[in-house]
Amino acid sequence: MNSTAEWISRSVSRLRAAAPVADKEGAKGAEKLARASTDKSGVTDVVPKVAAPRSTHERLQATLRRGQEALSPRALRRLHTDLQAVVAPQVSELEGGRRAQAVAEWYATAELEERRDMWLLLCEQFAPDATEFKSARQRYEAAAGTAEEGQAEISLRRALVSPRTRLLQRFAVFPDGMRFLVDMRAELLPLLKSDKRLLALDAELEQLFSTWFDVAFLELRRLSWDSPASLIEKLIKYEAVHDIRSWADLKNRLDSDRRCYGFFHPRLPNEPLIFVEVALVDKISPSITPLLDESAAPVDITRATTAIFYSISNTQTGLRGVSFGDSLIKHVVETLTQ
Known part of the structure:
Protein backbone atom coordinates (compact mmCIF):
# COMPACT_ATOMS: atom_id res chain seq x y z
CA MET A 1 0.00 0.00 0.00
CA ASN A 2 2.79 2.41 0.99
CA SER A 3 4.59 1.86 -2.30
CA THR A 4 1.35 2.42 -4.24
CA ALA A 5 0.63 5.63 -2.34
CA GLU A 6 4.13 6.88 -2.95
CA TRP A 7 3.85 6.21 -6.71
CA ILE A 8 0.55 8.11 -6.91
CA SER A 9 2.05 10.99 -4.95
CA ARG A 10 5.07 11.22 -7.27
CA SER A 11 2.89 11.09 -10.40
CA VAL A 12 0.59 13.84 -9.16
CA SER A 13 3.59 16.00 -8.28
CA ARG A 14 5.02 15.60 -11.76
CA LEU A 15 1.67 16.47 -13.36
CA ARG A 16 1.36 19.59 -11.18
CA ALA A 17 4.87 20.66 -12.13
CA ALA A 18 4.23 20.08 -15.84
CA ALA A 19 0.89 21.92 -15.94
CA PRO A 20 2.35 25.47 -15.88
CA VAL A 21 4.82 24.46 -18.58
CA ALA A 22 2.01 23.09 -20.75
CA ASP A 23 -0.05 26.20 -20.15
CA LYS A 24 2.96 28.33 -21.03
CA GLU A 25 3.63 26.34 -24.21
CA GLY A 26 -0.03 26.55 -25.13
CA ALA A 27 0.01 30.28 -24.67
CA LYS A 28 3.14 30.52 -26.79
CA GLY A 29 1.52 28.40 -29.49
CA ALA A 30 -1.57 30.58 -29.52
CA GLU A 31 0.57 33.70 -29.66
CA LYS A 32 2.63 32.19 -32.51
CA LEU A 33 -0.54 31.35 -34.44
CA ALA A 34 -1.84 34.85 -33.90
CA ARG A 35 1.42 36.30 -35.23
CA ALA A 36 1.30 34.01 -38.24
CA SER A 37 -2.23 35.12 -39.08
CA THR A 38 -1.60 38.85 -38.62
CA ASP A 39 0.99 41.02 -40.35
CA LYS A 40 2.57 44.21 -39.00
CA SER A 41 -0.41 46.28 -40.12
CA GLY A 42 -2.85 44.00 -38.34
CA VAL A 43 -4.29 42.60 -41.58
CA THR A 44 -5.05 38.89 -41.51
CA ASP A 45 -3.00 36.79 -43.97
CA VAL A 46 -4.96 33.58 -43.52
CA VAL A 47 -7.27 33.10 -46.53
CA PRO A 48 -10.46 31.25 -45.63
CA LYS A 49 -11.03 28.13 -47.65
CA VAL A 50 -13.75 28.74 -50.22
CA ALA A 51 -15.93 25.82 -51.19
CA ALA A 52 -15.85 24.89 -54.87
CA PRO A 53 -18.95 26.07 -56.73
CA ARG A 54 -21.61 23.42 -57.18
CA SER A 55 -22.09 21.99 -60.64
CA THR A 56 -25.46 22.35 -62.34
CA HIS A 57 -25.92 18.59 -61.78
CA GLU A 58 -25.83 19.21 -58.01
CA ARG A 59 -27.90 22.37 -58.14
CA LEU A 60 -30.67 20.77 -60.20
CA GLN A 61 -31.05 18.15 -57.44
CA ALA A 62 -30.96 20.70 -54.61
CA THR A 63 -33.78 22.54 -52.87
CA LEU A 64 -31.99 25.67 -51.62
CA ARG A 65 -29.72 28.25 -53.22
CA ARG A 66 -26.17 28.40 -51.86
CA GLY A 67 -23.74 31.31 -51.55
CA GLN A 68 -23.51 33.48 -54.65
CA GLU A 69 -25.64 31.28 -56.94
CA ALA A 70 -27.87 33.53 -59.04
CA LEU A 71 -30.80 31.25 -59.90
CA SER A 72 -32.52 29.17 -57.26
CA PRO A 73 -32.68 25.41 -57.88
CA ARG A 74 -36.34 25.76 -58.87
CA ALA A 75 -35.61 28.57 -61.37
CA LEU A 76 -32.62 26.62 -62.71
CA ARG A 77 -34.80 23.54 -63.27
CA ARG A 78 -37.37 25.66 -65.06
CA LEU A 79 -34.71 27.14 -67.38
CA HIS A 80 -33.27 23.66 -67.97
CA THR A 81 -36.72 22.41 -68.96
CA ASP A 82 -37.16 25.34 -71.37
CA LEU A 83 -33.80 24.57 -73.01
CA GLN A 84 -34.65 20.87 -73.31
CA ALA A 85 -37.93 21.83 -74.99
CA VAL A 86 -36.01 23.71 -77.69
CA VAL A 87 -34.27 20.49 -78.85
CA ALA A 88 -37.02 18.00 -78.09
CA PRO A 89 -36.89 15.29 -80.83
CA GLN A 90 -40.52 15.70 -81.85
CA VAL A 91 -40.22 19.49 -82.25
CA SER A 92 -39.76 20.98 -85.73
CA GLU A 93 -37.02 23.47 -86.58
CA LEU A 94 -39.49 26.35 -86.73
CA GLU A 95 -41.14 25.46 -83.42
CA GLY A 96 -37.71 24.93 -81.86
CA GLY A 97 -36.73 28.40 -83.09
CA ARG A 98 -39.87 29.89 -81.56
CA ARG A 99 -39.08 28.26 -78.21
CA ALA A 100 -35.47 29.45 -78.45
CA GLN A 101 -36.74 32.99 -79.03
CA ALA A 102 -38.76 32.77 -75.80
CA VAL A 103 -35.57 31.80 -73.93
CA ALA A 104 -33.74 34.69 -75.60
CA GLU A 105 -36.44 37.07 -74.38
CA TRP A 106 -35.88 35.83 -70.80
CA TYR A 107 -32.13 36.23 -71.32
CA ALA A 108 -32.53 39.86 -72.40
CA THR A 109 -33.94 40.79 -68.97
CA ALA A 110 -31.65 38.53 -66.92
CA GLU A 111 -28.73 39.73 -64.81
CA LEU A 112 -25.18 38.74 -65.80
CA GLU A 113 -24.92 36.03 -63.13
CA GLU A 114 -28.28 34.60 -64.20
CA ARG A 115 -27.00 34.50 -67.78
CA ARG A 116 -23.89 32.70 -66.52
CA ASP A 117 -26.18 30.04 -65.04
CA MET A 118 -27.67 29.51 -68.49
CA TRP A 119 -24.18 29.20 -69.99
CA LEU A 120 -23.30 26.61 -67.34
CA LEU A 121 -26.42 24.64 -68.19
CA LEU A 122 -25.41 24.67 -71.85
CA CYS A 123 -21.92 23.45 -70.93
CA GLU A 124 -22.77 20.76 -68.39
CA GLN A 125 -26.25 19.54 -69.31
CA PHE A 126 -25.97 19.46 -73.11
CA ALA A 127 -22.50 17.95 -73.54
CA PRO A 128 -21.81 14.88 -75.72
CA ASP A 129 -22.67 11.51 -74.18
CA ALA A 130 -19.32 10.27 -72.81
CA THR A 131 -20.38 6.61 -72.87
CA GLU A 132 -21.62 6.80 -76.45
CA LEU A 156 -17.83 8.54 -84.26
CA ARG A 157 -18.73 11.84 -85.91
CA ARG A 158 -22.35 11.48 -84.84
CA ALA A 159 -21.30 10.71 -81.27
CA LEU A 160 -19.34 13.98 -81.22
CA VAL A 161 -22.39 16.06 -82.18
CA SER A 162 -23.60 17.27 -78.80
CA PRO A 163 -27.14 18.31 -77.88
CA ARG A 164 -25.51 21.72 -77.32
CA THR A 165 -24.77 22.00 -81.05
CA ARG A 166 -28.38 21.31 -82.00
CA LEU A 167 -29.57 23.73 -79.32
CA LEU A 168 -27.40 26.58 -80.61
CA GLN A 169 -28.51 25.84 -84.17
CA ARG A 170 -32.12 26.32 -83.09
CA PHE A 171 -31.24 29.70 -81.58
CA ALA A 172 -30.03 30.72 -85.04
CA VAL A 173 -33.47 30.01 -86.54
CA PHE A 174 -35.50 32.99 -85.29
CA PRO A 175 -34.97 36.38 -87.03
CA ASP A 176 -32.58 37.92 -84.50
CA GLY A 177 -31.08 34.60 -83.42
CA MET A 178 -27.71 35.11 -85.09
CA ARG A 179 -27.38 38.54 -83.47
CA PHE A 180 -28.28 36.95 -80.13
CA LEU A 181 -25.57 34.27 -80.40
CA VAL A 182 -22.84 36.70 -81.51
CA ASP A 183 -23.66 39.08 -78.65
CA MET A 184 -23.83 36.19 -76.17
CA ARG A 185 -20.31 35.07 -77.07
CA ALA A 186 -19.02 38.65 -76.81
CA GLU A 187 -20.35 38.75 -73.25
CA LEU A 188 -18.95 35.31 -72.48
CA LEU A 189 -15.37 35.88 -73.64
CA PRO A 190 -14.11 38.09 -70.75
CA LEU A 191 -15.15 35.44 -68.20
CA LEU A 192 -13.29 32.48 -69.69
CA LYS A 193 -10.07 32.99 -67.71
CA SER A 194 -11.90 33.06 -64.38
CA ASP A 195 -14.33 30.23 -65.12
CA LYS A 196 -12.90 27.35 -67.16
CA ARG A 197 -16.29 25.61 -67.09
CA LEU A 198 -17.42 27.92 -69.88
CA LEU A 199 -14.68 26.93 -72.35
CA ALA A 200 -16.75 24.21 -74.02
CA LEU A 201 -19.54 26.64 -74.91
CA ASP A 202 -17.06 29.16 -76.30
CA ALA A 203 -15.35 26.50 -78.44
CA GLU A 204 -18.71 25.30 -79.78
CA LEU A 205 -19.80 28.81 -80.73
CA GLU A 206 -16.47 29.55 -82.44
CA GLN A 207 -16.74 26.35 -84.47
CA LEU A 208 -20.31 27.12 -85.55
CA PHE A 209 -19.42 30.71 -86.44
CA SER A 210 -16.48 29.52 -88.54
CA THR A 211 -18.99 27.62 -90.67
CA TRP A 212 -21.86 30.11 -90.67
CA PHE A 213 -19.59 33.08 -91.42
CA ASP A 214 -17.41 31.41 -94.02
CA VAL A 215 -16.47 33.90 -96.75
CA ALA A 216 -18.49 31.83 -99.24
CA PHE A 217 -21.64 33.08 -97.47
CA LEU A 218 -20.55 36.71 -97.09
CA GLU A 219 -21.34 39.63 -99.39
CA LEU A 220 -18.75 42.26 -100.28
CA ARG A 221 -20.36 45.72 -100.32
CA ARG A 222 -18.99 49.19 -100.86
CA LEU A 223 -19.84 51.81 -98.24
CA SER A 224 -20.08 55.38 -99.49
CA TRP A 225 -21.37 58.77 -98.38
CA ASP A 226 -24.67 57.79 -100.03
CA SER A 227 -25.08 54.70 -97.82
CA PRO A 228 -27.81 54.79 -95.13
CA ALA A 229 -26.92 57.03 -92.19
CA SER A 230 -27.31 54.12 -89.74
CA LEU A 231 -24.64 52.21 -91.65
CA ILE A 232 -22.26 55.18 -91.88
CA GLU A 233 -22.57 55.71 -88.13
CA LYS A 234 -21.28 52.18 -87.60
CA LEU A 235 -18.03 53.15 -89.35
CA ILE A 236 -17.50 55.79 -86.69
CA LYS A 237 -18.37 53.32 -83.91
CA TYR A 238 -16.17 50.45 -85.07
CA GLU A 239 -13.12 52.20 -86.59
CA ALA A 240 -10.25 50.68 -84.61
CA VAL A 241 -7.06 51.95 -86.32
CA HIS A 242 -7.46 55.68 -86.91
CA ASP A 243 -10.31 57.24 -84.95
CA ILE A 244 -12.86 59.15 -86.98
CA ARG A 245 -12.91 62.54 -85.31
CA SER A 246 -15.85 64.20 -87.03
CA TRP A 247 -18.37 63.97 -89.85
CA ALA A 248 -15.94 65.97 -92.00
CA ASP A 249 -13.25 63.36 -91.29
CA LEU A 250 -15.68 60.60 -92.26
CA LYS A 251 -16.73 62.39 -95.44
CA ASN A 252 -13.07 62.71 -96.41
CA ARG A 253 -12.62 58.95 -96.02
CA LEU A 254 -15.60 58.34 -98.30
CA ASP A 255 -14.68 60.95 -100.93
CA SER A 256 -14.30 60.24 -104.66
CA ASP A 257 -10.66 59.17 -104.26
CA ARG A 258 -11.40 56.88 -101.34
CA ARG A 259 -13.00 53.45 -101.08
CA CYS A 260 -14.49 51.58 -98.14
CA TYR A 261 -15.59 47.95 -98.42
CA GLY A 262 -17.11 45.60 -95.89
CA PHE A 263 -18.20 41.99 -95.55
CA PHE A 264 -21.89 41.45 -94.69
CA HIS A 265 -23.80 38.33 -93.66
CA PRO A 266 -27.39 37.73 -94.85
CA ARG A 267 -28.60 37.29 -91.25
CA LEU A 268 -26.93 40.57 -90.19
CA PRO A 269 -27.71 42.65 -93.29
CA ASN A 270 -27.05 46.11 -91.81
CA GLU A 271 -23.98 45.21 -89.78
CA PRO A 272 -20.52 45.17 -91.41
CA LEU A 273 -18.53 42.29 -89.94
CA ILE A 274 -15.24 43.85 -91.02
CA PHE A 275 -14.38 46.82 -93.24
CA VAL A 276 -11.31 48.18 -94.93
CA GLU A 277 -10.49 51.75 -95.94
CA VAL A 278 -8.49 52.44 -99.11
CA ALA A 279 -6.93 55.60 -100.55
CA LEU A 280 -6.52 55.88 -104.34
CA VAL A 281 -3.40 58.00 -105.02
CA ASP A 282 -0.77 58.59 -107.68
CA LYS A 283 2.18 57.60 -105.45
CA ILE A 284 3.02 55.94 -102.17
CA SER A 285 2.37 58.25 -99.23
CA PRO A 286 5.28 58.77 -96.80
CA SER A 287 2.84 58.73 -93.83
CA ILE A 288 -0.81 58.48 -92.87
CA THR A 289 -1.13 62.24 -92.32
CA PRO A 290 -1.74 63.27 -95.98
CA LEU A 291 -4.35 60.52 -96.34
CA LEU A 292 -6.37 61.86 -93.40
CA ASP A 293 -5.96 65.54 -94.32
CA GLU A 294 -9.54 66.82 -94.60
CA SER A 295 -8.44 69.98 -96.44
CA ALA A 296 -6.51 68.16 -99.17
CA ALA A 297 -8.05 68.18 -102.65
CA PRO A 298 -9.26 64.80 -103.93
CA VAL A 299 -6.93 62.98 -106.30
CA ASP A 300 -8.09 62.51 -109.87
CA ILE A 301 -8.82 58.77 -109.77
CA THR A 302 -8.26 58.46 -113.53
CA ARG A 303 -4.60 59.19 -112.75
CA ALA A 304 -4.40 57.01 -109.64
CA THR A 305 -1.76 54.30 -109.80
CA THR A 306 -1.71 53.11 -106.21
CA ALA A 307 -4.24 51.81 -103.68
CA ILE A 308 -3.16 52.25 -100.05
CA PHE A 309 -4.98 50.05 -97.53
CA TYR A 310 -4.61 52.21 -94.44
CA SER A 311 -7.20 50.80 -92.03
CA ILE A 312 -9.02 47.53 -91.40
CA SER A 313 -11.41 46.97 -88.48
CA ASN A 314 -13.32 43.99 -87.12
CA THR A 315 -16.66 45.02 -85.70
CA GLN A 316 -17.97 41.97 -83.82
CA THR A 317 -16.18 40.88 -80.64
CA GLY A 318 -18.31 37.74 -80.61
CA LEU A 319 -16.68 36.60 -83.87
CA ARG A 320 -13.17 36.57 -82.43
CA GLY A 321 -11.20 33.72 -83.95
CA VAL A 322 -13.18 33.77 -87.21
CA SER A 323 -10.83 35.01 -89.92
CA PHE A 324 -12.06 37.65 -92.39
CA GLY A 325 -9.18 40.06 -92.95
CA ASP A 326 -7.09 38.17 -95.50
CA SER A 327 -10.12 37.27 -97.62
CA LEU A 328 -11.51 40.81 -97.49
CA ILE A 329 -8.25 42.35 -98.71
CA LYS A 330 -7.97 39.84 -101.56
CA HIS A 331 -11.57 40.48 -102.63
CA VAL A 332 -11.06 44.25 -102.55
CA VAL A 333 -7.82 44.00 -104.56
CA GLU A 334 -9.64 41.95 -107.17
CA THR A 335 -12.52 44.42 -107.25
CA LEU A 336 -10.25 47.45 -107.64
CA THR A 337 -8.23 45.68 -110.32
CA GLN A 338 -11.39 45.04 -112.32
Whole structure:
Protein backbone atom coordinates (compact mmCIF):
# COMPACT_ATOMS: atom_id res chain seq x y z
CA MET A 1 0.00 0.00 0.00
CA ASN A 2 2.79 2.41 0.99
CA SER A 3 4.59 1.86 -2.30
CA THR A 4 1.35 2.42 -4.24
CA ALA A 5 0.63 5.63 -2.34
CA GLU A 6 4.13 6.88 -2.95
CA TRP A 7 3.85 6.21 -6.71
CA ILE A 8 0.55 8.11 -6.91
CA SER A 9 2.05 10.99 -4.95
CA ARG A 10 5.07 11.22 -7.27
CA SER A 11 2.89 11.09 -10.40
CA VAL A 12 0.59 13.84 -9.16
CA SER A 13 3.59 16.00 -8.28
CA ARG A 14 5.02 15.60 -11.76
CA LEU A 15 1.67 16.47 -13.36
CA ARG A 16 1.36 19.59 -11.18
CA ALA A 17 4.87 20.66 -12.13
CA ALA A 18 4.23 20.08 -15.84
CA ALA A 19 0.89 21.92 -15.94
CA PRO A 20 2.35 25.47 -15.88
CA VAL A 21 4.82 24.46 -18.58
CA ALA A 22 2.01 23.09 -20.75
CA ASP A 23 -0.05 26.20 -20.15
CA LYS A 24 2.96 28.33 -21.03
CA GLU A 25 3.63 26.34 -24.21
CA GLY A 26 -0.03 26.55 -25.13
CA ALA A 27 0.01 30.28 -24.67
CA LYS A 28 3.14 30.52 -26.79
CA GLY A 29 1.52 28.40 -29.49
CA ALA A 30 -1.57 30.58 -29.52
CA GLU A 31 0.57 33.70 -29.66
CA LYS A 32 2.63 32.19 -32.51
CA LEU A 33 -0.54 31.35 -34.44
CA ALA A 34 -1.84 34.85 -33.90
CA ARG A 35 1.42 36.30 -35.23
CA ALA A 36 1.30 34.01 -38.24
CA SER A 37 -2.23 35.12 -39.08
CA THR A 38 -1.60 38.85 -38.62
CA ASP A 39 0.99 41.02 -40.35
CA LYS A 40 2.57 44.21 -39.00
CA SER A 41 -0.41 46.28 -40.12
CA GLY A 42 -2.85 44.00 -38.34
CA VAL A 43 -4.29 42.60 -41.58
CA THR A 44 -5.05 38.89 -41.51
CA ASP A 45 -3.00 36.79 -43.97
CA VAL A 46 -4.96 33.58 -43.52
CA VAL A 47 -7.27 33.10 -46.53
CA PRO A 48 -10.46 31.25 -45.63
CA LYS A 49 -11.03 28.13 -47.65
CA VAL A 50 -13.75 28.74 -50.22
CA ALA A 51 -15.93 25.82 -51.19
CA ALA A 52 -15.85 24.89 -54.87
CA PRO A 53 -18.95 26.07 -56.73
CA ARG A 54 -21.61 23.42 -57.18
CA SER A 55 -22.09 21.99 -60.64
CA THR A 56 -25.46 22.35 -62.34
CA HIS A 57 -25.92 18.59 -61.78
CA GLU A 58 -25.83 19.21 -58.01
CA ARG A 59 -27.90 22.37 -58.14
CA LEU A 60 -30.67 20.77 -60.20
CA GLN A 61 -31.05 18.15 -57.44
CA ALA A 62 -30.96 20.70 -54.61
CA THR A 63 -33.78 22.54 -52.87
CA LEU A 64 -31.99 25.67 -51.62
CA ARG A 65 -29.72 28.25 -53.22
CA ARG A 66 -26.17 28.40 -51.86
CA GLY A 67 -23.74 31.31 -51.55
CA GLN A 68 -23.51 33.48 -54.65
CA GLU A 69 -25.64 31.28 -56.94
CA ALA A 70 -27.87 33.53 -59.04
CA LEU A 71 -30.80 31.25 -59.90
CA SER A 72 -32.52 29.17 -57.26
CA PRO A 73 -32.68 25.41 -57.88
CA ARG A 74 -36.34 25.76 -58.87
CA ALA A 75 -35.61 28.57 -61.37
CA LEU A 76 -32.62 26.62 -62.71
CA ARG A 77 -34.80 23.54 -63.27
CA ARG A 78 -37.37 25.66 -65.06
CA LEU A 79 -34.71 27.14 -67.38
CA HIS A 80 -33.27 23.66 -67.97
CA THR A 81 -36.72 22.41 -68.96
CA ASP A 82 -37.16 25.34 -71.37
CA LEU A 83 -33.80 24.57 -73.01
CA GLN A 84 -34.65 20.87 -73.31
CA ALA A 85 -37.93 21.83 -74.99
CA VAL A 86 -36.01 23.71 -77.69
CA VAL A 87 -34.27 20.49 -78.85
CA ALA A 88 -37.02 18.00 -78.09
CA PRO A 89 -36.89 15.29 -80.83
CA GLN A 90 -40.52 15.70 -81.85
CA VAL A 91 -40.22 19.49 -82.25
CA SER A 92 -39.76 20.98 -85.73
CA GLU A 93 -37.02 23.47 -86.58
CA LEU A 94 -39.49 26.35 -86.73
CA GLU A 95 -41.14 25.46 -83.42
CA GLY A 96 -37.71 24.93 -81.86
CA GLY A 97 -36.73 28.40 -83.09
CA ARG A 98 -39.87 29.89 -81.56
CA ARG A 99 -39.08 28.26 -78.21
CA ALA A 100 -35.47 29.45 -78.45
CA GLN A 101 -36.74 32.99 -79.03
CA ALA A 102 -38.76 32.77 -75.80
CA VAL A 103 -35.57 31.80 -73.93
CA ALA A 104 -33.74 34.69 -75.60
CA GLU A 105 -36.44 37.07 -74.38
CA TRP A 106 -35.88 35.83 -70.80
CA TYR A 107 -32.13 36.23 -71.32
CA ALA A 108 -32.53 39.86 -72.40
CA THR A 109 -33.94 40.79 -68.97
CA ALA A 110 -31.65 38.53 -66.92
CA GLU A 111 -28.73 39.73 -64.81
CA LEU A 112 -25.18 38.74 -65.80
CA GLU A 113 -24.92 36.03 -63.13
CA GLU A 114 -28.28 34.60 -64.20
CA ARG A 115 -27.00 34.50 -67.78
CA ARG A 116 -23.89 32.70 -66.52
CA ASP A 117 -26.18 30.04 -65.04
CA MET A 118 -27.67 29.51 -68.49
CA TRP A 119 -24.18 29.20 -69.99
CA LEU A 120 -23.30 26.61 -67.34
CA LEU A 121 -26.42 24.64 -68.19
CA LEU A 122 -25.41 24.67 -71.85
CA CYS A 123 -21.92 23.45 -70.93
CA GLU A 124 -22.77 20.76 -68.39
CA GLN A 125 -26.25 19.54 -69.31
CA PHE A 126 -25.97 19.46 -73.11
CA ALA A 127 -22.50 17.95 -73.54
CA PRO A 128 -21.81 14.88 -75.72
CA ASP A 129 -22.67 11.51 -74.18
CA ALA A 130 -19.32 10.27 -72.81
CA THR A 131 -20.38 6.61 -72.87
CA GLU A 132 -21.62 6.80 -76.45
CA PHE A 133 -18.47 8.59 -77.55
CA LYS A 134 -16.19 6.04 -75.85
CA SER A 135 -18.03 3.16 -77.51
CA ALA A 136 -17.91 4.84 -80.95
CA ARG A 137 -14.21 5.56 -80.57
CA GLN A 138 -13.46 1.94 -79.68
CA ARG A 139 -15.41 0.72 -82.72
CA TYR A 140 -13.53 3.16 -84.94
CA GLU A 141 -10.14 2.05 -83.60
CA ALA A 142 -11.10 -1.59 -84.06
CA ALA A 143 -12.28 -0.95 -87.64
CA ALA A 144 -9.16 0.96 -88.74
CA GLY A 145 -7.86 -0.45 -92.01
CA THR A 146 -10.93 -2.60 -92.64
CA ALA A 147 -13.99 -2.24 -94.86
CA GLU A 148 -15.96 -1.08 -91.82
CA GLU A 149 -13.74 1.94 -91.16
CA GLY A 150 -15.97 4.38 -93.07
CA GLN A 151 -19.13 3.41 -91.20
CA ALA A 152 -17.26 3.50 -87.89
CA GLU A 153 -16.05 7.02 -88.68
CA ILE A 154 -19.63 8.13 -89.37
CA SER A 155 -20.71 6.74 -85.99
CA LEU A 156 -17.83 8.54 -84.26
CA ARG A 157 -18.73 11.84 -85.91
CA ARG A 158 -22.35 11.48 -84.84
CA ALA A 159 -21.30 10.71 -81.27
CA LEU A 160 -19.34 13.98 -81.22
CA VAL A 161 -22.39 16.06 -82.18
CA SER A 162 -23.60 17.27 -78.80
CA PRO A 163 -27.14 18.31 -77.88
CA ARG A 164 -25.51 21.72 -77.32
CA THR A 165 -24.77 22.00 -81.05
CA ARG A 166 -28.38 21.31 -82.00
CA LEU A 167 -29.57 23.73 -79.32
CA LEU A 168 -27.40 26.58 -80.61
CA GLN A 169 -28.51 25.84 -84.17
CA ARG A 170 -32.12 26.32 -83.09
CA PHE A 171 -31.24 29.70 -81.58
CA ALA A 172 -30.03 30.72 -85.04
CA VAL A 173 -33.47 30.01 -86.54
CA PHE A 174 -35.50 32.99 -85.29
CA PRO A 175 -34.97 36.38 -87.03
CA ASP A 176 -32.58 37.92 -84.50
CA GLY A 177 -31.08 34.60 -83.42
CA MET A 178 -27.71 35.11 -85.09
CA ARG A 179 -27.38 38.54 -83.47
CA PHE A 180 -28.28 36.95 -80.13
CA LEU A 181 -25.57 34.27 -80.40
CA VAL A 182 -22.84 36.70 -81.51
CA ASP A 183 -23.66 39.08 -78.65
CA MET A 184 -23.83 36.19 -76.17
CA ARG A 185 -20.31 35.07 -77.07
CA ALA A 186 -19.02 38.65 -76.81
CA GLU A 187 -20.35 38.75 -73.25
CA LEU A 188 -18.95 35.31 -72.48
CA LEU A 189 -15.37 35.88 -73.64
CA PRO A 190 -14.11 38.09 -70.75
CA LEU A 191 -15.15 35.44 -68.20
CA LEU A 192 -13.29 32.48 -69.69
CA LYS A 193 -10.07 32.99 -67.71
CA SER A 194 -11.90 33.06 -64.38
CA ASP A 195 -14.33 30.23 -65.12
CA LYS A 196 -12.90 27.35 -67.16
CA ARG A 197 -16.29 25.61 -67.09
CA LEU A 198 -17.42 27.92 -69.88
CA LEU A 199 -14.68 26.93 -72.35
CA ALA A 200 -16.75 24.21 -74.02
CA LEU A 201 -19.54 26.64 -74.91
CA ASP A 202 -17.06 29.16 -76.30
CA ALA A 203 -15.35 26.50 -78.44
CA GLU A 204 -18.71 25.30 -79.78
CA LEU A 205 -19.80 28.81 -80.73
CA GLU A 206 -16.47 29.55 -82.44
CA GLN A 207 -16.74 26.35 -84.47
CA LEU A 208 -20.31 27.12 -85.55
CA PHE A 209 -19.42 30.71 -86.44
CA SER A 210 -16.48 29.52 -88.54
CA THR A 211 -18.99 27.62 -90.67
CA TRP A 212 -21.86 30.11 -90.67
CA PHE A 213 -19.59 33.08 -91.42
CA ASP A 214 -17.41 31.41 -94.02
CA VAL A 215 -16.47 33.90 -96.75
CA ALA A 216 -18.49 31.83 -99.24
CA PHE A 217 -21.64 33.08 -97.47
CA LEU A 218 -20.55 36.71 -97.09
CA GLU A 219 -21.34 39.63 -99.39
CA LEU A 220 -18.75 42.26 -100.28
CA ARG A 221 -20.36 45.72 -100.32
CA ARG A 222 -18.99 49.19 -100.86
CA LEU A 223 -19.84 51.81 -98.24
CA SER A 224 -20.08 55.38 -99.49
CA TRP A 225 -21.37 58.77 -98.38
CA ASP A 226 -24.67 57.79 -100.03
CA SER A 227 -25.08 54.70 -97.82
CA PRO A 228 -27.81 54.79 -95.13
CA ALA A 229 -26.92 57.03 -92.19
CA SER A 230 -27.31 54.12 -89.74
CA LEU A 231 -24.64 52.21 -91.65
CA ILE A 232 -22.26 55.18 -91.88
CA GLU A 233 -22.57 55.71 -88.13
CA LYS A 234 -21.28 52.18 -87.60
CA LEU A 235 -18.03 53.15 -89.35
CA ILE A 236 -17.50 55.79 -86.69
CA LYS A 237 -18.37 53.32 -83.91
CA TYR A 238 -16.17 50.45 -85.07
CA GLU A 239 -13.12 52.20 -86.59
CA ALA A 240 -10.25 50.68 -84.61
CA VAL A 241 -7.06 51.95 -86.32
CA HIS A 242 -7.46 55.68 -86.91
CA ASP A 243 -10.31 57.24 -84.95
CA ILE A 244 -12.86 59.15 -86.98
CA ARG A 245 -12.91 62.54 -85.31
CA SER A 246 -15.85 64.20 -87.03
CA TRP A 247 -18.37 63.97 -89.85
CA ALA A 248 -15.94 65.97 -92.00
CA ASP A 249 -13.25 63.36 -91.29
CA LEU A 250 -15.68 60.60 -92.26
CA LYS A 251 -16.73 62.39 -95.44
CA ASN A 252 -13.07 62.71 -96.41
CA ARG A 253 -12.62 58.95 -96.02
CA LEU A 254 -15.60 58.34 -98.30
CA ASP A 255 -14.68 60.95 -100.93
CA SER A 256 -14.30 60.24 -104.66
CA ASP A 257 -10.66 59.17 -104.26
CA ARG A 258 -11.40 56.88 -101.34
CA ARG A 259 -13.00 53.45 -101.08
CA CYS A 260 -14.49 51.58 -98.14
CA TYR A 261 -15.59 47.95 -98.42
CA GLY A 262 -17.11 45.60 -95.89
CA PHE A 263 -18.20 41.99 -95.55
CA PHE A 264 -21.89 41.45 -94.69
CA HIS A 265 -23.80 38.33 -93.66
CA PRO A 266 -27.39 37.73 -94.85
CA ARG A 267 -28.60 37.29 -91.25
CA LEU A 268 -26.93 40.57 -90.19
CA PRO A 269 -27.71 42.65 -93.29
CA ASN A 270 -27.05 46.11 -91.81
CA GLU A 271 -23.98 45.21 -89.78
CA PRO A 272 -20.52 45.17 -91.41
CA LEU A 273 -18.53 42.29 -89.94
CA ILE A 274 -15.24 43.85 -91.02
CA PHE A 275 -14.38 46.82 -93.24
CA VAL A 276 -11.31 48.18 -94.93
CA GLU A 277 -10.49 51.75 -95.94
CA VAL A 278 -8.49 52.44 -99.11
CA ALA A 279 -6.93 55.60 -100.55
CA LEU A 280 -6.52 55.88 -104.34
CA VAL A 281 -3.40 58.00 -105.02
CA ASP A 282 -0.77 58.59 -107.68
CA LYS A 283 2.18 57.60 -105.45
CA ILE A 284 3.02 55.94 -102.17
CA SER A 285 2.37 58.25 -99.23
CA PRO A 286 5.28 58.77 -96.80
CA SER A 287 2.84 58.73 -93.83
CA ILE A 288 -0.81 58.48 -92.87
CA THR A 289 -1.13 62.24 -92.32
CA PRO A 290 -1.74 63.27 -95.98
CA LEU A 291 -4.35 60.52 -96.34
CA LEU A 292 -6.37 61.86 -93.40
CA ASP A 293 -5.96 65.54 -94.32
CA GLU A 294 -9.54 66.82 -94.60
CA SER A 295 -8.44 69.98 -96.44
CA ALA A 296 -6.51 68.16 -99.17
CA ALA A 297 -8.05 68.18 -102.65
CA PRO A 298 -9.26 64.80 -103.93
CA VAL A 299 -6.93 62.98 -106.30
CA ASP A 300 -8.09 62.51 -109.87
CA ILE A 301 -8.82 58.77 -109.77
CA THR A 302 -8.26 58.46 -113.53
CA ARG A 303 -4.60 59.19 -112.75
CA ALA A 304 -4.40 57.01 -109.64
CA THR A 305 -1.76 54.30 -109.80
CA THR A 306 -1.71 53.11 -106.21
CA ALA A 307 -4.24 51.81 -103.68
CA ILE A 308 -3.16 52.25 -100.05
CA PHE A 309 -4.98 50.05 -97.53
CA TYR A 310 -4.61 52.21 -94.44
CA SER A 311 -7.20 50.80 -92.03
CA ILE A 312 -9.02 47.53 -91.40
CA SER A 313 -11.41 46.97 -88.48
CA ASN A 314 -13.32 43.99 -87.12
CA THR A 315 -16.66 45.02 -85.70
CA GLN A 316 -17.97 41.97 -83.82
CA THR A 317 -16.18 40.88 -80.64
CA GLY A 318 -18.31 37.74 -80.61
CA LEU A 319 -16.68 36.60 -83.87
CA ARG A 320 -13.17 36.57 -82.43
CA GLY A 321 -11.20 33.72 -83.95
CA VAL A 322 -13.18 33.77 -87.21
CA SER A 323 -10.83 35.01 -89.92
CA PHE A 324 -12.06 37.65 -92.39
CA GLY A 325 -9.18 40.06 -92.95
CA ASP A 326 -7.09 38.17 -95.50
CA SER A 327 -10.12 37.27 -97.62
CA LEU A 328 -11.51 40.81 -97.49
CA ILE A 329 -8.25 42.35 -98.71
CA LYS A 330 -7.97 39.84 -101.56
CA HIS A 331 -11.57 40.48 -102.63
CA VAL A 332 -11.06 44.25 -102.55
CA VAL A 333 -7.82 44.00 -104.56
CA GLU A 334 -9.64 41.95 -107.17
CA THR A 335 -12.52 44.42 -107.25
CA LEU A 336 -10.25 47.45 -107.64
CA THR A 337 -8.23 45.68 -110.32
CA GLN A 338 -11.39 45.04 -112.32
